[in-house]
Amino acid sequence: MTLTPPDTERRRFLGLVSTAAAAAALPALSPARAASPAKPKGGSNLSFDSLKQIDAGVLNIGYAEVGPANGHPVLLFHGWPYDIHAFAEAAGILAGKGYRVIVPHLRGHGTTRFLSAATPRNGQQAALAADGIALMDALGIKQALVAGFDWGARTVNIMAALWPERCKAMVSVSGYLIGSPAANAKPLPPKAELQWWYQFYFATERGRAGYAANTADFARLIWQLASPSWHFDDATFQRSAASFANADHVDIVIHNYRWRLGLADGERQYDANEAKLAAGPTISIPTITMEGDANGAPHPDPSAYAGKFKGPYAFRLINGGIGHNLPQEAPEAFAQAVLDVDQM
Numbered sequence: 212m213t214l215t216p217p218d219t220e221r222r223r224f225l226g227l228v229s230t231a232a233a234a235a236a237l238p239a240l241s242p243a244r245a246a247s248p249a250k251p252k253g254g255s256n257l258s259f260d261s262l263k264q265i266d267a268g269v270l271n272i273g274y275a276e277v278g279p280a281n282g283h284p285v286l287l288f289h290g291w292p293y294d295i296h297a298f299a300e301a302a303g304i305l306a307g308k309g310y311r312v313i314v315p316h317l318r319g320h321g322t323t324r325f326l327s328a329a330t331p332r333n334g335q336q337a338a339l340a341a342d343g344i345a346l347m348d349a350l351g352i353k354q355a356l357v358a359g360f361d362w363g364a365r366t367v368n369i370m371a372a373l374w375p376e377r378c379k380a381m382v383s384v385s386g387y388l389i390g391s392p393a394a395n396a397k398p399l400p401p402k403a404e405l406q407w408w409y410q411f412y413f414a415t416e417r418g419r420a421g422y423a424a425n426t427a428d429f430a431r432l433i434w435q436l437a438s439p440s441w442h443f444d445d446a447t448f449q450r451s452a453a454s455f456a457n458a459d460h461v462d463i464v465i466h467n468y469r470w471r472l473g474l475a476d477g478e479r480q481y482d483a484n485e486a487k488l489a490a491g492p493t494i495s496i497p498t499i500t501m502e503g504d505a506n507g508a509p510h511p512d513p514s515a516y517a518g519k520f521k522g523p524y525a526f527r528l529i530n531g532g533i534g535h536n537l538p539q540e541a542p543e544a545f546a547q548a549v550l551d552v553d554q555m
Contacts, residue, residue, distance in 0.1 A: 258299060258450055259314070262322055268345030269330045273322025274315040278306030283379075284352045285549060287314045288343065290361020291464060292430035293536060294320055294454035296447075297360070300542035305549060310356075315346055317362060319463030321454040332459050334467030336389070337481035337488065340369035347377060358549050360384035360537055361508075362467070372492040373484060380497040380552040382545070384537045385506070386526075387516035391489035392473035406509040409433070413468040423461045427452045437508040438534025497523040497555035499548045503533030503540065510535075523555040 259275035266272075275295050285305055287298045295314040302312040316323040317339060319332070343366055347355060357367040357378050365388040371378045372389065398404070409429075412418035422429055431448055434441070454460075469475035477485060498520045502513065513526045529537060529544045538545040 259295060262316075264322060265346070265349045266326060267349035268342060269326055270318055270342060270345070271324045271326055272315050272342070272346055272349075273324075274313055274346070275302065276311070276313050277302050278311045279309060280311060282306075282309045282311035283553070284311045284313060284350075284355040286343065286347070286352075286355045286357050286367075287312065287538070288357070288359035288363030288366045289314075289317060289320075290359070290363045291317075291467070292433050292451075292455065293361065293539075294451040296451050297536055297539040298542075299539075301538050301546040301549075304542065304546035308550060310549075313346075313350070313352075313355075315343075316454060316457075317366075317463075318342055319457055319459045319461075321457060323457070325459060331478055332462035332466060333470075333478050334463040334465075335470045335477040335481060335485070336365055336369060337484040338478065339366045340373065341481070341484075343367070343370050344374055344377060353377070354379050356380050356382075356549060356553055358382035358538075358545075361535065364388050365390075368494065369484075369488060371494045371496050371498070373487065375494075375496050378496050380555060381494070382499050382501065382548045382552055384501045384503075384545075385510040385535075386500040386502070386513060387494070387511070387519040389488050389491065390471065391485065392471060393489060395471050396473060403509065410468050410472070413465050414472060414474055419461065419465050422464065426455045426460070430455060434536070438503075438505070438536050438540060439507045440505045440532030441534050441536065441540050491519070493519050493521045495522045497552050499525050499527060499552045499555075501527045501529060501537055501545070501548055503535065503537045504528060504530045505532045506535045506537075508535040525551075525555075 262273045262275055264271055264273050287302065289295055289297050295316055298314050302314055305312045319334065325332070339362065354377055357370055358381065359367045364383045364385055367378070367381050368383055368387060368389050371381045413422065430452055434443065434448065466475050470477055500513065502510065517524070517526065527548060529541050531541070533541045
């Protein structure tokens with residue numbers, strides 16, 4: 212789940228596959244076997260058939276790609292503890308509208324691997340955003356729509372703030388999530404601190420060992436706490452949990468949360484960017500921020516970050532018991548936001 216700066220704090224396809232055009236646009240999506248019928252507000256029965264791999268920066272990135280190759284590119288970034296399948300339905304909707312949709316596994320997830328054993332297993336925010344730009348460079352994409360939730364929302368926030376010329380427009384679930392260890396050093400009220408129990412757990416070696424030994428169970432608990440009204444089935448969870456078997460997963464997750472609290476160093480190559488991010492830069496590209504009405508994860512009030520967006524801007528509250536994993540719980544609403552922000 213995503214850490215907000217302390218100073219701010221399923222739907223299914225609606226007939227897309229009923230037309231030949233939409234079917235042709237979804238070559239990489241197929242039904243997945245489910246242990247039980249699809250549930251309301253999530254439980255996607257869709258999976259990405261196959262992934263592509265490409266060397267990008269310090270990584271060999273695994274990513275799903277759907278839609279026409281000449282379509283306008285859309286990059287979708289997932290969070291923790293989630294994976295690319297959070298976007299399976301939304302990606303299909305966007306592909307059906309003619310977009311080229313690219314959904315990468317973040318470092319430490321799925322089939323994404325480091326090219327060198329010597330590269331630090333670094334989870335700091337600037338590194339994840341640099342991965343996004345490196346992927347665009349490797350794919351020859353000069354500019355794209357970018358969207359994400361949780362870690363992925365912070366990633367697209369940073370891409371938009373530091374490389375606005377590369378980002379045509381943005382959809383960000385839970386708003387503005389750029390932070391810094393210095394900002395995060397400020398203590399929160401006790402009830403707010405309680406929501407971050409896992410962050411303090413991860414600060415200990417007991418927490419590292421516990422997460423390594425119980426990764427899937429830990430992730431399932433976070434899903435339940437963060438989306439209390441989302442009755443996902445076991446097949447839906449297991450499809451994403453498989454991505455946590457990545458050999459670097461535990462290292463990346465632990466470093467991410469320790470770095471946020473100033474308990475672990477980042478890499479010096481990102482110092483200049485982190486200095487810019489620590490200042491809380493504004494974002495100038497067209498943006499839609501979104502929130503679910505039943506988000507059980509820590510998240511800021513929309514009024515706290517509205518001023519960070521200086522270009523065309525809108526906020527959308529998605530009702531109906533929608534939790535933290537908004538793209539998977541409300542894929543049509545998420546996809547519609549991407550379509551709409553492209554016209555702002």
